[in-house]
Amino acid sequence: MLYALKIAIRYLTASRAQTALLVFGVAIGVFIFIFMSALIGGLAEFIMARTAGDMSHITIQAEAVDPALVLPSDGRTVLLVQEASSQATAVLKDTPAFIPLIEALPGVIGTSQQINGSGFLTRGAQVTQVSINGLEPGRESVIANLASYITAGTASLGAGGVLLGKTLVEDMDLRLGQTVRLQSSGGVEALLTITGIYEMGSGGPDRRQAYVSLATARTLFKMPQGVTRVEIKLADLYAADALAPRIRALTGLDARSWTEQAAQLLEALRAQAQTGYILKAFALLTIIIGVASALLLSTYRRRPEIGIMRAMGAGRWFVTVVFVSQGALIGLMGGVFGAAAGYGVLLAFPARESFGPGQSGLPIDITQGAYGLAIILTTLGAIAASILPARAAARLDPVTAIGQ
Amino acid sequence: MTALLSVQDLVKTFGSGDAETRVLRGLNLAMQTGELAALLGPSGSGKSTLLTILGTLMHPTSGSHTMLGVDLTRASDQALTEFRNLHIGFVFQFHNLLPDFTALENVIFPTAVREGRETVRARARGQDLLVRMGLADRINFPTANLSGGQKQRVAVARALMNSPELVLADEPTGNLDRASALQVMDLIAEINREEGTTFLISTHDEKIAAVCRRQIVVGDGLLTG
Numbered sequence: 001m002l003y004a005l006k007i008a009i010r011y012l013t014a015s016r017a018q019t020a021l022l023v024f025g026v027a028i029g030v031f032i033f034i035f036m037s038a039l040i041g042g043l044a045e046f047i048m049a050r051t052a053g054d055m056s057h058i059t060i061q062a063e064a065v066d067p068a069l070v071l072p073s074d075g076r077t078v079l080l081v082q083e084a085s086s087q088a089t090a091v092l093k094d095t096p097a098f099i100p101l102i103e104a105l106p107g108v109i110g111t112s113q114q115i116n117g118s119g120f121l122t123r124g125a126q127v128t129q130v131s132i133n134g135l136e137p138g139r140e141s142v143i144a145n146l147a148s149y150i151t152a153g154t155a156s157l158g159a160g161g162v163l164l165g166k167t168l169v170e171d172m173d174l175r176l177g178q179t180v181r182l183q184s185s186g187g188v189e190a191l192l193t194i195t196g197i198y199e200m201g202s203g204g205p206d207r208r209q210a211y212v213s214l215a216t217a218r219t220l221f222k223m224p225q226g227v228t229r230v231e232i233k234l235a236d237l238y239a240a241d242a243l244a245p246r247i248r249a250l251t252g253l254d255a256r257s258w259t260e261q262a263a264q265l266l267e268a269l270r271a272q273a274q275t276g277y278i279l280k281a282f283a284l285l286t287i288i289i290g291v292a293s294a295l296l297l298s299t300y301r302r303r304p305e306i307g308i309m310r311a312m313g314a315g316r317w318f319v320t321v322v323f324v325s326q327g328a329l330i331g332l333m334g335g336v337f338g339a340a341a342g343y344g345v346l347l348a349f350p351a352r353e354s355f356g357p358g359q360s361g362l363p364i365d366i367t368q369g370a371y372g373l374a375i376i377l378t379t380l381g382a383i384a385a386s387i388l389p390a391r392a393a394a395r396l397d398p399v400t401a402i403g404q
Numbered sequence: 405m406t407a408l409l410s411v412q413d414l415v416k417t418f419g420s421g422d423a424e425t426r427v428l429r430g431l432n433l434a435m436q437t438g439e440l441a442a443l444l445g446p447s448g449s450g451k452s453t454l455l456t457i458l459g460t461l462m463h464p465t466s467g468s469h470t471m472l473g474v475d476l477t478r479a480s481d482q483a484l485t486e487f488r489n490l491h492i493g494f495v496f497q498f499h500n501l502l503p504d505f506t507a508l509e510n511v512i513f514p515t516a517v518r519e520g521r522e523t524v525r526a527r528a529r530g531q532d533l534l535v536r537m538g539l540a541d542r543i544n545f546p547t548a549n550l551s552g553g554q555k556q557r558v559a560v561a562r563a564l565m566n567s568p569e570l571v572l573a574d575e576p577t578g579n580l581d582r583a584s585a586l587q588v589m590d591l592i593a594e595i596n597r598e599e600g601t602t603f604l605i606s607t608h609d610e611k612i613a614a615v616c617r618r619q620i621v622v623g624d625g626l627l628t629g
């Protein structure tokens with residue numbers, strides 16, 4: 001139907017200003033569509049980067065030692081319950097056996113063996129409660145990217161070194177290279193040098209976390225072997241739900257996906273995405289209504305011509321194609337212009353790599369603009385919008401249309 | 405001369421009940437190929453109505469309509485569209501041309517719409533027709549810029565594009581001054597003479613009617629002359 005297309009193009013170019021306005025209107029709709037896609041996608045990315053990105057995707061926590069029940073065998077109800085001692089920490093013993101198995105799984109980027117506990121940081125007369133996190137030297141940045149948060153010193157943990165958050169350092173008026181006293185909840189003390197200061201941007205870790213080497217943690221918590229927790233990082237954090245059961249089956253350990261704790265976060269992200277869909281649907285609806293009304297007006301204005309074409313032997317199908325082609329062309333042009341404008345404007349926003357602490361402004365992700373989808377949906381929407389006017393045109397009675 | 409078309413007991417009514425208008429009341433008409441006929445009658449007598457029915461643009465309320473041996477009375481819209489394209493040309497009084505297209509594009513429309521594109525052959529024929537209509541210097545002119553007489557000559561050229569057996573013209577010169585009207589009429593008479601195309605031309609103008617060899621007069625929904 002090349003000839004119908006030629007006529008459609010001629011009609012569009014004949015009323016240049018009207019067509020330009022129409023294409024401009026469609027382009028605005030497409031722009032909103034793309035902007036919403038990039039914003040919603042960027043927001044999700046941003047929230048993920050700030051929370052889930054630094055999280056362990058699968059965590060194996062040593063199971064708490066249950067208070068032992070002692071039941072006498074003679075049936076008399078003497079029940080002895082041993083109090084769970086706060087000192088008795090649960091331990092994962094056979095890490096050398098299962099860590100290689102986990103690391104061999106596809107999608108696993110790295111593992112981090114940790115000894116966690118609580119303690120007190122002392123400097124002179126000042127005492128602050130901290131949670132102590134013993135990490136393997138060389139693997140400090142496997143889970144949270146510690147190295148990227150360092151503002152002074154280094155992220156690498158040596159024996160006798162400690163990493164402290166910026167807020168804590170400021171609160172206690174400490175400096176890099178100073179010596180502090182760290183006492184574990186078990187009463188063991190160590191003198192440590194501040195070898196690095198980090199700023200994650202969120203209050204908790206910056207104020208209350210002390211990173212030490214695994215060896216230091218062993219001393220502090222009197223744990224010559226084993227760890228209290230293994231954290232696992234995946235290439236795709238959404239694979240955690242599928243991988244956690246596999247790790248459970250493989251190791252017999254209680255491996256848990258991050259989503260179990262982050263159900264609310266995921267719910268919020270989903271709601272946010274849905275809001276985005278609704279806004280995009282409205283943008284599309286506006287496009288469809290705009291194109292439909294403009295084309296309806298155009299069919300009305302061109303009634304006599306439609307009558308002439310029908311008298312000259314143009315079938316209903318031909319007339320339909322002429323008007324549907326106009327809709328398709330408007331949609332395509334508006335889509336391409338809107339997508340190009342959207343891309344151009346989004347370029348002005350900071351790249352997604354900068355999503356992190358300290359980033360300000362809208363977290364817009366230019367890679368999530370859904371440009372192709374926007375163009376395709378707009379073209380399809382414009383075609384759908386033109387069907388009603390095209391049918392009206394095709395059903396015109398040629399005699400009344402010519403108005404003789 | 406052979407039979408080209410015939411209508412029998414043609415009735416056309418518009419509206420219904422009290423608002424019913426009986427425009428044609430059992431009209432009979434036969435035409436032979438090669439005729440050059442004028443359709444006369446007072447205003448409102450049904451000339452345009454008859455032409456649109458003969459042009460298959462409108463179905464009669466009752467009666468039969470055949471042309472070239474084909475019963476057109478109850479043919480489908482698609483069949484009529486094809487028939488019209490091949491066998492009938494039109495010249496109207498107003499709104500004849502597509503204003504956003506050149507003279508040549510207008511002329512070749514009936515062929516292009518059938519073939520799905522504008523072929524070189526169609527263009528060549530369109531040019532010949534425009535030259536014949538004395539419009540050699542207006543071939544690629546936008547029709548919006550043509551004078552009334554030029555527009556009607558383009559319309560005649562377009563009506564002839566597919567070499568139809570019948571050309572129906574509804575007051576083709578109604579909008580023109582005497583000189584332009586006669587120029588258009590002379591061209592029609594020339595085509596009729598040389599190609600044998602049948603013309604049926606409605607008019608109120610005695611001078612135009614005088615060019616035609618046959619006068620058909622409508623009155624009271626019937627032929628009276």
Ligand SMILES: Nc1ncnc2c1ncn2[C@@H]1O[C@H](COP(=O)(O)OP(=O)(O)OP(=O)(O)O)[C@@H](O)[C@H]1O
Nearest residue numbers: 418419425427445446447448449450451452453454
């Ligand atoms: N679509 C219609 N609905 C109702 N009445 C109509 C319709 N078309 C035509 N008529 C009526 O039919 C009658 C004949 O109209 P027609 O246009 O055929 O006359 P005409 O002979 O061509 O007149 P004129 O010389 O003024 O062009 C008129 O009374 C007109 O009002």
Ligand SMILES: [Mg+2]
Nearest residue numbers: 404451452574
């Ligand atoms: Mg009339």
